[in-house]
Amino acid sequence: xxxxxxxxxxxxxxxxxxxxxxxxxxxxxxxxxxxxxxxxxxxxxxxxxxxxxxxxxxxxxxxxxxxxxxxxxxxxxxxxxxxxxxxxxxxxxxxxxxxxxxxxxxxxxxxxxxxxxxxxxxxxxxxxxxx
Amino acid sequence: xxxxxxxxxxxxxxxxxxxxxxxxxxxxxxxxxxxxxxxxxxxxxxxxxxxxxxxxxxxxxxxxxxxxxxxxxxxxxxxxxxxxxxxxxxxxxxxxxxxxxxxxxxxxxxxxxxxxxxxxxxxxxxxxxxxxxxxxxxxxxxxxxxxxxxxxxxxxxxxxxxxxxxxxxxxxxxxxxxxxxxxxxxxxxxxxxxxxxxxxxxxxxxxxxxxxxxxxxxxxxxxxxxxxxxxxxxxxxxxxxxxxxxxxxxxxxxxxxxxxxxxxxxxxxxxxxxxxxxxxxxxxxxxxxxxxxxxxxxxxxxxxxxxxxxxxxxxxxxxxxxxxxxxxxxxxxxxxxxxxxxxxxxxxxxxxxxxxxxxxxxxxxxxxxxxxxxxxxxxxxxxxxxxxxxxxxxxxxxxxxxxxxxxxxxxxxxxxxxxxxxxxxxxxxxxxxxxxxxxxxxxxxxxxxxxxxxxxxxxxxxxxxxxxxxxxxxxxxxxxxxxxxxxxxxxxxxxxxxxxxxxxxxxxxxxxxxxxxxxxxxxxxxxxxxxxxxxxxxxxxxxxxxxxxxxxxxxxxxxxxxxxxxxxxxxxxxxxxxxxx
Numbered sequence: 015x016x017x018x019x020x021x022x023x024x025x026x027x028x029x030x031x032x033x034x035x036x037x038x039x040x041x042x043x044x045x046x047x048x049x050x051x052x053x054x055x056x057x058x059x060x061x062x063x064x065x066x067x068x069x070x071x072x073x074x075x076x077x078x079x080x081x082x083x084x085x086x087x088x089x090x091x092x093x094x095x096x097x098x099x100x101x102x103x104x105x106x107x108x109x110x111x112x113x114x115x116x117x118x119x120x121x122x123x124x125x126x127x128x129x130x131x132x133x134x135x136x137x138x139x140x141x142x143x144x145x
Numbered sequence: 146x147x148x149x150x151x152x153x154x155x156x157x158x159x160x161x162x163x164x165x166x167x168x169x170x171x172x173x174x175x176x177x178x179x180x181x182x183x184x185x186x187x188x189x190x191x192x193x194x195x196x197x198x199x200x201x202x203x204x205x206x207x208x209x210x211x212x213x214x215x216x217x218x219x220x221x222x223x224x225x226x227x228x229x230x231x232x233x234x235x236x237x238x239x240x241x242x243x244x245x246x247x248x249x250x251x252x253x254x255x256x257x258x259x260x261x262x263x264x265x266x267x268x269x270x271x272x273x274x275x276x277x278x279x280x281x282x283x284x285x286x287x288x289x290x291x292x293x294x295x296x297x298x299x300x301x302x303x304x305x306x307x308x309x310x311x312x313x314x315x316x317x318x319x320x321x322x323x324x325x326x327x328x329x330x331x332x333x334x335x336x337x338x339x340x341x342x343x344x345x346x347x348x349x350x351x352x353x354x355x356x357x358x359x360x361x362x363x364x365x366x367x368x369x370x371x372x373x374x375x376x377x378x379x380x381x382x383x384x385x386x387x388x389x390x391x392x393x394x395x396x397x398x399x400x401x402x403x404x405x406x407x408x409x410x411x412x413x414x415x416x417x418x419x420x421x422x423x424x425x426x427x428x429x430x431x432x433x434x435x436x437x438x439x440x441x442x443x444x445x446x447x448x449x450x451x452x453x454x455x456x457x458x459x460x461x462x463x464x465x466x467x468x469x470x471x472x473x474x475x476x477x478x479x480x481x482x483x484x485x486x487x488x489x490x491x492x493x494x495x496x497x498x499x500x501x502x503x504x505x506x507x508x509x510x511x512x513x514x515x516x517x518x519x520x521x522x523x524x525x526x527x528x529x530x531x532x533x534x535x536x537x538x539x540x541x542x543x544x545x546x547x548x549x550x551x552x553x554x555x556x557x558x559x560x561x562x563x564x565x566x567x568x569x570x571x572x573x574x575x576x577x578x579x580x581x582x583x584x585x586x587x588x589x590x591x592x593x594x595x596x597x598x599x600x601x602x603x604x605x606x607x608x609x610x611x612x613x614x615x616x617x618x619x620x621x622x623x624x625x626x627x628x629x630x631x632x633x634x635x636x637x638x639x640x641x642x643x644x645x646x647x648x649x650x651x652x653x654x655x656x657x658x659x660x661x662x663x664x665x666x667x668x669x670x671x672x673x674x675x676x677x678x679x680x681x682x683x684x685x686x687x688x689x690x691x692x693x694x695x696x697x698x699x700x701x702x703x704x705x706x707x708x709x710x711x712x713x714x715x716x717x718x719x720x721x722x723x724x725x726x
């Protein structure tokens with residue numbers, strides 16, 4: 015029961031953070047990011063709702079959404095790491111300023127879109143009926 | 146797929162991809178010939194046909210990592226280019242023979258040395274950063290044909306650093322690749338689709354050989370001479386109406402239109418001319434400053450809230466910043482001799498500024514002329530500019546009301562206005578405020594304000610680039626990322642503010658060698674970046690461009706405030722050197 019509540023809260027948190035980050039945090043509109051991010055935020059809030067009401071499909075939907083969050087989050091971190099590799103290769107060491115900037119962005123993405131989905135996927139296993 | 150497998154796979158793929166991207170993006174850097182051999186190349190090119198070449202310095206020059214380019218420019222335009230081999234002597238001899246076939250009048254030669262080549266790599270969304278500005282060009286190989294765009298070509302096209310303009314003042318970045326592909330396709334007479342199909346496009350690293358070794362000295366004489374050149378540049382491009390050339394385009398030797406004239410920058414430039422008149426004993430600079438103030442009086446001046454209160458109005462808006470800087474210019478002008486009109490202008494502008502003051506010392510930066518009352522909003526720079534103007538005005542006119550206004554404004558700006566959780570870890574643009582603080586030391590107790598400016602200086606030291614932090618000779622610049630070209634103005638404005646702060650601290654027995662080193666590095670940057678007759682091959686009229694100051698090393702234009710800030714900074718540094726003797 016406590017895992018269900020934890021996943022519900024975590025999904026609600028991710029949904030709100032992604033939506034606020036995209037629609038209030040980003041300075042300009044760029045449709046691929048806006049669309050994907052908004053879909054992700056809506057899906058996270060939807061799963062939180064399904065879990066909260068104890069819907070029959072809640073676990074299956076949550077698993078799919080968590081995998082989507084994990085894939086997009088890890089892709090985002092990979093692209094950031096690739097960016098640092100390209101800039102380092104072309105420009106030389108990216109310096110403390112560049113590393114700080116990229117590191118900050120990566121630190122904002124890693125906990126919410128990589129670590130938290132991984133943790134929730136582990137919790138989710140405990141909600142599933144044992145075979 | 147299990148979660149564990151996914152995570153292990155993701156980490157492996159990411160690390161491997163990063164290693165591949167790095168290896169492909171990394172470009173070699175073949176050594177350059179020594180300074181004597183570099184100078185020999187230019188001396189050889191300048192030797193008339195039929196005459197013996199100057200002797201080659203001892204030792205065999207290294208080979209380039211690709212072709213050596215010899216270009217000839219006349220009035221800023223490329224007239225001919227010889228693409229040689231990687232052997233310097235053979236290339237120079239062949240280029241001389243080639244250039245002799247088409248004699249040019251007063252050509253400026255440029256020898257470019259290829260140092261490496263690599264694939265054109267771009268992580269999605271990062272293609273704007275695929276070329277390192279000023280270092281990287283492009284080579285397209287299409288069967289038997291090879292065409293190049295050298296860094297000089299990209300500079301002339303204004304390709305570097307202009308791709309994106311985020312909503313941050315004066316910030317641009319990135320190089321758009323699409324127009325460069327189109328230019329290369331045109332050069333090999335292919336359409337875009339055929340070019341993509343038949344040609345391979347690669348990045349090429351190229352360094353120009355130097356005619357003479359760069360002079361890095363920043364002694365008093367060099368600094369004063371550079372400041373004088375900045376003043377002469379401004380005067381050369383000032384209209385008889387007193388208006389300055391806002392943006393000068395050196396590539397075409399003309400004014401760049403379309404940009405809106407800033408009255409605040411007009412006032413700031415008049416201030417620098419007045420400084421030059423006084424400190425460098427330049428009567429022509431005084432005449433220029435008088436013309437500029439006459440422009441303010443004639444084109445912008447009106448009254449705001451009383452017949453004795455003069456305010457500058459520009460495009461229908463009361464301009465507090467321009468009023469303050471015009472007052473500052475008038476006060477500075479009075480130091481090199483009296484002028485009744487400047488005195489009258491100063492008196493009126495100071496009265497307006499005093500009337501804009503709130504009880505807590507802060508100024509209200511807007512004025513509603515219809516309702517006849519100030520609007521209590523604050524804009525960046527204005528209060529600092531006004532504080533400096535009030536102090537300079539007090540020194541010029543001796544009106545105690547100006548001193549009292551500054552006595553209330555400065556503690557507010559350096560105290561209550563910058564007091565919040567985290568205010569010790571982040572600072573704004575305080576270069577005008579700290580100039581005012583240094584000046585106020587002679588008239589009031591500024592212990593707290595001086596401490597504020599010392600902390601501001603420490604914060605700037607954190608942002609200053611040391612050697613090798615960026616790919617460019619940017620030591621002394623300020624910034625937070627090495628992929629953005631460093632800007633001259635930030636370095637100049639820090640020197641303007643921190644040189645007087647250094648002197649004010651020293652006068653209290655607080656020697657700060659680290660602050661002095663910071664200033665020295667920034668002055669070095671300004672001397673390297675100014676247009677001084679070193680690299681003029683892309684200028685239509687190098688003499689007309691002398692003394693200009695680009696915003697970045699990738700600019701062939703000079704905006705008037707860049708020159709003003711650099712000039713004022715050099716004068717501040719010169720004063721420090723004089724008083725440190």
